[in-house]
Structure formats: structure tokens, C-alpha cells
Amino acid sequence: MTYSDRKHRRNHKTAPLLPQKDAAFSHSEAGFDGASFSGAVFNLSTTIVGAGIMALPATLKQLGAIPGLIVIILAAILTEKSIEMLLRFTRASKSASYSGLAGDAFGGIGRTLLQACIVINNLGTLVVYMIIIGDVLSGTSSDGVHYSGVTEEWFGQHWWNSRSNLLLLTTLLVFAPLVSFKRVDSLRYTSALSVALAVVFVVITAGIVIVKFINGSIVMPRLLPKLIDQASFWKLFTTVPVLVTAYICHHNIHPIENELRDGSQMKSIVRTSIVLCSTVYIATSFFGFLLFGDHTLDDVLANFDGELGIPYGSLLNDVVRVSYVIHLMLVFPIVFFSLRLNMDGLFFPYAIPIAYDNR
Numbered sequence: 001m002t003y004s005d006r007k008h009r010r011n012h013k014t015a016p017l018l019p020q021k022d023a024a025f026s027h028s029e030a031g032f033d034g035a036s037f038s039g040a041v042f043n044l045s046t047t048i049v050g051a052g053i054m055a056l057p058a059t060l061k062q063l064g065a066i067p068g069l070i071v072i073i074l075a076a077i078l079t080e081k082s083i084e085m086l087l088r089f090t091r092a093s094k095s096a097s098y099s100g101l102a103g104d105a106f107g108g109i110g111r112t113l114l115q116a117c118i119v120i121n122n123l124g125t126l127v128v129y130m131i132i133i134g135d136v137l138s139g140t141s142s143d144g145v146h147y148s149g150v151t152e153e154w155f156g157q158h159w160w161n162s163r164s165n166l167l168l169l170t171t172l173l174v175f176a177p178l179v180s181f182k183r184v185d186s187l188r189y190t191s192a193l194s195v196a197l198a199v200v201f202v203v204i205t206a207g208i209v210i211v212k213f214i215n216g217s218i219v220m221p222r223l224l225p226k227l228i229d230q231a232s233f234w235k236l237f238t239t240v241p242v243l244v245t246a247y248i249c250h251h252n253i254h255p256i257e258n259e260l261r262d263g264s265q266m267k268s269i270v271r272t273s274i275v276l277c278s279t280v281y282i283a284t285s286f287f288g289f290l291l292f293g294d295h296t297l298d299d300v301l302a303n304f305d306g307e308l309g310i311p312y313g314s315l316l317n318d319v320v321r322v323s324y325v326i327h328l329m330l331v332f333p334i335v336f337f338s339l340r341l342n343m344d345g346l347f348f349p350y351a352i353p354i355a356y357d358n359r
Helices: 023-028 037-048 051-063 065-093 098-138 150-155 163-178 184-215 230-245 250-258 263-295 300-305 313-347
Strands: 140-142 145-147
Touching: 037 184, 037 250, 037 263, 037 313, 051 065, 051 098, 051 230, 051 263, 051 300, 051 313, 065 098, 065 230, 065 250, 065 263, 098 140, 098 150, 098 163, 098 250, 098 313, 150 313, 163 313, 184 250, 184 263, 184 313, 250 263, 250 313, 263 300, 300 313
Parallel strands: none
Antiparallel strands: 140 145
């Protein structure tokens, strides 16, 4: 434990905010032999691939196909380098957590600020997930017009598929059990399913593009940005928030690494996850933009509310929307995990870390 970790705990026997794979941890986690390579890859990939995946086709719409794909790849490279730097200095300082590393570099104020930023970011992300889940399942209203959700289209409007009741059921039946796990490795199977559902979206979109290409209804995508005035130039920068947040996963690097059976695998895990997520991002962006062209909306999921112009289009629309909602439900606990750890460190800096509290 580093000085940064120690000075924020009154009891010198307490452990750092996140669990490390040491003798004490192994003793308290009887029967747990450490996380596997594949489980860590799925957990890290699920942390990366969240709701932002649906905004990537609109990025290509603004930037053009070639610059759009280039910046997605560039963002992936920068993310890998930033995580590599994070891991290098984590080992140098022997920190057990992201906040511990920040404390070692910037002191107590830096540690607290980082924890606060992670809490705000993750809390906001989870609120957005809840809104999207409610919109897709029970519908939404805008300017006096109601847009039906999936359950309303299937069963009609009933008391049980109202927005509040569906979110309550989702919280009790899905979120509550999944956020109760002590170890992030316990989420490896749900994370694998979450990644698989993201791949399902890519496969369906690619399949629709192939069918429409055979039918001759696919037009050549715009390869470069369309700059006609100053406003169109400044609009290019609206893609920056999407690209900046597309690969955020740094807050879960330490929880995943600390549970690994072999900590030396972390660099390979990061690289594998980045390659996997980049492939999903590139395919989603390219096929989404190719399918809808200049009609691509800021959230491409909204494009799947209309007619696709192919057989079974309505069924495919529902499959895309439902699979995306389930994907978000399974991303929720992995984001909540780091939220819980950092809230513990932020509000109870002198208490026993929840990762070690077996009461």
C-alpha cells in the first residue's frame, strides 16, 4: 500500500480501496483463484462499449467515411497509450487504485477530485441508461406526440408496461442482483453476453446493408465532410464529445487488474479489448452510415423505428431495439461497480474499504 493509500485510512491494517491479489485477499476469498484472461477482456470491453456506440454512425455523417474511421482508430490508439501509461505508473508507485495513483501524484486533493469526477461521470451515465431503457421499452412523448415503445407495440398500453413500472421491474429483477456482487469478475458472463449483443447489432446492420446492396438501394457514402459555410465547419466539432467518451474505461482498470490470476496479462487484456471494441465501433459506424446515409440520426437507434425497406424489417427493428436495451442493462452493473468503490472512498475515507469488508 502506498503512502497515498495509507494516509487516507486511520487503521494501518486496512487495505487499499480496491482489492489486491495478495495473501490476505486470497484468504478472504476462499475458492476464488483469480480472474481469467477472457473474463477480464469481456469486463473491460463492456466498460468501453456503452450507449455511445449508437452515436458513432452520426460521427461518420459529420466527418465523412474516411476521416470518421480514421479518428475512431486514432481514439483507440490514444486510449491504449493512456492506459499503458496508467499501468506503468501504477506499478512504479505500487498503488492499488486509480484514486490511489492520483493521490500519489497530486496528493489528497487530487485523489478526492478524481473520485468526485468518477462518481459524477458514472452516475450521469447510469441515469442516461435508465432514460434510454425507459424510452425504448415504454416509449416517450415529445411536443405532445407519443412515440410507442417496444412493449406498447407488442401488447398495447397497460399499467404494467408504463415507464415507471418497467424501470422498477428492471431495477428489482436485473440491476439489484447484478450490482450486489463483491468482485467484478462475477460479472464476466453478463459482460460476455453484453458484448455479444453489440455484435448482434453489427451483424443485423451488415446483413441489411448486404440485402439492400443486392437490391441496388444502397448509395455511395460520402467519403469527406461537407463544408459549405462556417456553420458546417463548426458542426464538425460536435463529434468530439462522442469520440472522447467512446473508449472511457480507465476507472475499471484497477478493479479488473487486481483480481487477475496473472497480473502480467493486463497489458494484453487491454490491447485485446481495445481491438475488439474498435472492430465493433468501426463496423457499427460504417454499416450504420452506409445503411442510412445522410438520413442518419444523432442516435442511429431512432432510425430503426421506421421502415427498412426489406422483408421482416419490423421484426429486425424490434430485435435491434430489444438487444440494445438488454445490452445497456448488462453494462449498468459494470459501470456501477466503480461508482460504488469511488463513492466509498469519497464519503467514507477512514472506513474499512468495502472490497475487504466481509460483514
